[in-house]
Amino acid sequence: xxxxxxxxxxxxxxxxxxxxxxxxxxxxxxxxxxxxxxxxxxxxxxxxxxxxxxxxxxxxxxxxxxxxxxxxxxxxxxxxxxxxxxxxxxxxxxxxxxxxx
Numbered sequence: 001x002x003x004x005x006x007x008x009x010x011x012x013x014x015x016x017x018x019x020x021x022x023x024x025x026x027x028x029x030x031x032x033x034x035x036x037x038x039x040x041x042x043x044x045x046x047x048x049x050x051x052x053x054x055x056x057x058x059x060x061x062x063x064x065x066x067x068x069x070x071x072x073x074x075x076x077x078x079x080x081x082x083x084x085x086x087x088x089x090x091x092x093x094x095x096x097x098x099x100x101x
Contacts, residue, residue, distance in 0.1 A: 024050045029092050033069065038092035040075045050074040071096050 025040045039054050041047030057072035073095040077083060083091065 024053060026053075027088060027092060028070075029089050029096075031093070035070045036092050036096040037070060037072045038075050038088070038095070039072065040077050040088065042077050044078050047074065047076045047078050050076075071099070073099060 023041075023043075023046045025042070027038045027040065029036045029038065037054075037057065039050035039057075041050035051074040054072040054074040057066060060066040061068060061070070061072070073092060075088070075091050075095060077088075
């Protein structure tokens, strides 16, 4: 019975993980050979997930598992009004510059 139950629980959990990550939008900004991936959260919960995704990306980048020319940041859009594409691009660039290398 345990052999059947464990894979079913793992599969059930993976379904929810896939749904949770779909709530965060990602945008890429090209800066002449250097790119920034912005994970945008529209609610406080989504922003926490965006921060987690950006942190994981950066850990993998520092371990040389992701390209060194692509940086990741999290953007909080939960408190602000909806940003247009230009404002979102500026927010991603500002967050990347504030974060440093």
